[in-house]
Amino acid sequence: MNQLVNTKIVLSDSYDPWHNLALEEFLFRSVEKNQVILYLWQNQNTVVIGRNQNAWKECRCTKLEDDGGKLARRLSGGGAVFHDLGNLNFTFIMDRSLYDLHKQLQVILEGTKKLGINAEFTGRNDLTVDGKKFSGNAFYFEGNKAYHHGTVMIDVDVEKVSAYLQVSKEKMASKGVNSVHSRVTNLRSYRSNLTIDEMKETLQQSFQELYGKSPEPITIKENGHDLKELYAKYSSWDWLYGKTPQFDVVLETRFPWGGIDLGLTLRNGRITESKIYSDAMNANLIKQIADSLVNLPLTSENILLGLKDIDITEEDKQVIGDMKTWLQSKIKEI
Template identity: 70%
Template sequence: MSHQSLKTQIVISDVFDPWHNLALEEFLLNKVEKNQIILYLWQNQNTVVIGRNQNPWKECRCTALEEDGGKLARRLSGGGAVFHDLGNLNFTFIMDRDLYDLHKQLQVILEGVKSLGIEAEFTGRNDLTVDGKKFSGNAFYFEKDKAYHHGTVLVHVDGEKVGKYLQVSKEKMAAKGVESVQSRITNLCNYVPDLTVSQMKEKLSQSFQGLYGECSDPLLIKDTDVNLKSLYEKYASWEWRYGKTPQFDLVLETRFPWGGIELGLRLNKGCITESTIYSDAMNAALIQEISDCFLGKPFNGEELALVLDAVKVQAEDQLVIEDIKSWLKDKVKDI
């Protein structure tokens, strides 16, 4: 696709409130046009952002965060919990779905970082690393005709706060074979000591235009738009961030290579009346669909496996379905 036909835009937020910034992200997703790609750059002050299907109480020391004046936020995309402060730069690529190209999007970040003389590379499921340590994690959200891919660039994040507010489950630590969150991540200022977030923004803006074509001056969007206000209210609401934590009759949990899963069920006369799945799996919509398809079904491993067979998935998500099926068949026998 030629640069001529592509519409590019850079949007920069000058607000450090995560609820505003996530509202703006969804606002831009709603507005993105056919054949357009937007690079949105933003920062949050003292924030824990959890994935769409995560249980906040398990991921974050919520009380400590709020007592220190921090904020808990929940994004639309799947994946795990992250800590943001002003030493971290967030980027979001928002685009017409036909333009989605993960390799090219990550190339923007890699080239921006490499232009500072840092030997960064792409590793694992969706991480960018230097010397095997992660400085950028990524997550994704898809709609029928549009999508976004967002992530972090750790410039000089306060590592102690990462450990203070994030709770990493024992299973996750065992699965990753690590001691702590801090030991796996690194700040780019460890490689370029006087690096600032402003310089990083500049580098990403340049590499974005190098790969996607020139665009006019970055937009600053003010929060006077009524649609943005209602999105802000959603992201700030208790309901969206914490949701109801129902009393379950039964909770089953396990961890797969693609993510952890905690299934909470209410049962009545052997049938499932309420089903909630907490997970850091990447495909947030799939997890929601799996949870919904259990409603009204008998609590029986074979029956639940049959229900899962009916869920239509892309090839790459077939593994998720197969893993959950065999786990449930196995688990439900023992109960």
């Protein structure tokens, strides 16, 4: 099978998150049938939030901007992360029929193993060493295409992680830790001379060992692709912050699969606007849930009917089931 897969390695020479995310989407839109692309990139002093997160709640945005940093929002779900030049980002972009999370993670795990570091996949989306996270992963699917991206912390300034990210106490409690410091680690703690370039080379090797030989890596210059429209999207206020209406009803909770912050605007007892902020992994499902509530009367019966109409996969059943039970009980209290 390896011989049949068309592989490509793409490197970015930019440290601008808006450029790098625009390039990621460009590669996603243009990936071919039976193709897998490994894309490696770095951001300078950046907080990247998940597709459905509230920027103001997740990031100390003013401090970040005052310090010359940038806020970015990705297409995928999941939580907020901090990137600096001590971090390497990877993205596997592929024909959806080739999506294989175990195999993709194996590229990273084999890469760290080559460096003498034994890592493992734990929780819902983390790679860890000695129980400490060095890589968070997120995923995006659309039509017949998919991508899986994540971080590799080599020598990240952990003080800045704490300075810029606002992690809720509920999220910390759900992970059984009391600080960001206690749950993340840098790979340089396990190999003191490890460099970003060495990690890049190692990942390219393990990628080709698992997926087949690739042509020479393509380095995309910052102005080497016509990404103007996508860059404008990723750098726009609407994409980064969106509108934050004054909701009539706000409901919050945390499930094992992610937090939910639901805002509803009402008129004559009917929901006219629905917005969910969440770090749940399936970004599209969260949007579908929010959209399904619009134009419904605010009664538990109608809410359940709205959620029933959502087309879900086996993995989504837990999310929908939890939302139904929670909303049914909360709406009775309103």
